[in-house]
Amino acid sequence: MLLTDSTILLAVASICFGALLGVAGNKLSHSMEKSWWKYLFYALGVITFIYGVVLAWLMRTTILDFSRIDLYAVVLAIVSGILMVVFTKRNLEVKNIFATNELDPIINDFTSKADKKEIKLFGGDLNFFGNSVTEIDGNKQYIHLRAQHFNRILILCESPKNGVETKIRYGKILKDMPNTELRFYNPDRADLKVRGRIIEIQGVPKLLMYNKIQSRVYRALETDIANSNGVLYNNIWNLVWELALKPEQSELDSYKILVHS
Numbered sequence: 001m002l003l004t005d006s007t008i009l010l011a012v013a014s015i016c017f018g019a020l021l022g023v024a025g026n027k028l029s030h031s032m033e034k035s036w037w038k039y040l041f042y043a044l045g046v047i048t049f050i051y052g053v054v055l056a057w058l059m060r061t062t063i064l065d066f067s068r069i070d071l072y073a074v075v076l077a078i079v080s081g082i083l084m085v086v087f088t089k090r091n092l093e094v095k096n097i098f099a100t101n102e103l104d105p106i107i108n109d110f111t112s113k114a115d116k117k118e119i120k121l122f123g124g125d126l127n128f129f130g131n132s133v134t135e136i137d138g139n140k141q142y143i144h145l146r147a148q149h150f151n152r153i154l155i156l157c158e159s160p161k162n163g164v165e166t167k168i169r170y171g172k173i174l175k176d177m178p179n180t181e182l183r184f185y186n187p188d189r190a191d192l193k194v195r196g197r198i199i200e201i202q203g204v205p206k207l208l209m210y211n212k213i214q215s216r217v218y219r220a221l222e223t224d225i226a227n228s229n230g231v232l233y234n235n236i237w238n239l240v241w242e243l244a245l246k247p248e249q250s251e252l253d254s255y256k257i258l259v260h261s
Helices: 005-029 037-058 068-092 100-112 133-137 140-148 164-176 228-243 249-258
Strands: 097-099 118-124 152-158 180-185 195-201 204-214 217-224
Touching: 037 068, 097 100, 100 140, 100 195, 100 204, 100 217, 118 228, 133 140, 133 164, 152 164, 152 228, 164 180, 164 249, 180 228, 195 228, 204 228, 217 228
Parallel strands: 118 152, 152 180
Antiparallel strands: 097 217, 118 195, 195 204, 204 217
């Protein structure tokens, strides 16, 4: 039987729609950003499943009268609908709100992927590593960062001002990881309100940014410079680093001395 123009048009449109979903699915599966596209995948999966179930119900009494291809179509509709929903749930659902204990493995896994040449941190006052020397020694992020043996660790952080606790914290980091470079920004004049890390994977900058939304709860975003947010954060870090105060070596040494006192 010859195909009608409408059949050909429907086939071509289906192929185009499938290709569109494939591109969207690939983009979403490599991004941590939320998108309404996932609901289209859910809707397609549910509709396909329901359509297959309805056909199976209608065929229940006359199933032997249907051709094998009709049966295949019903089974395929049901199975593909289920798989579409499962795929969307596993790959396109983005969770970006994390408790501290959930954030630690995400940050550490992200850091493990890096080229070991250099890592950049948005640091604040670095209390996310812990407030005391004992807390820092037991912090999962800190332990992991030390174990990675980066050639350079560049940290943008607040000036410690007169806070002895903060100076001890800075001294602890400088003592344990002597390849660390600190530069100070003034949060009273320019509060970054963001924490995170910038690494390179095969020379391409990748970013993991997170900010506190309530006590011990953070919103996280992983991105790269192919994304507008990634470009923005990367440029902000580079700009602030160039403008930030570079402390004298004598000042850094005085922090390290405090760790022994």
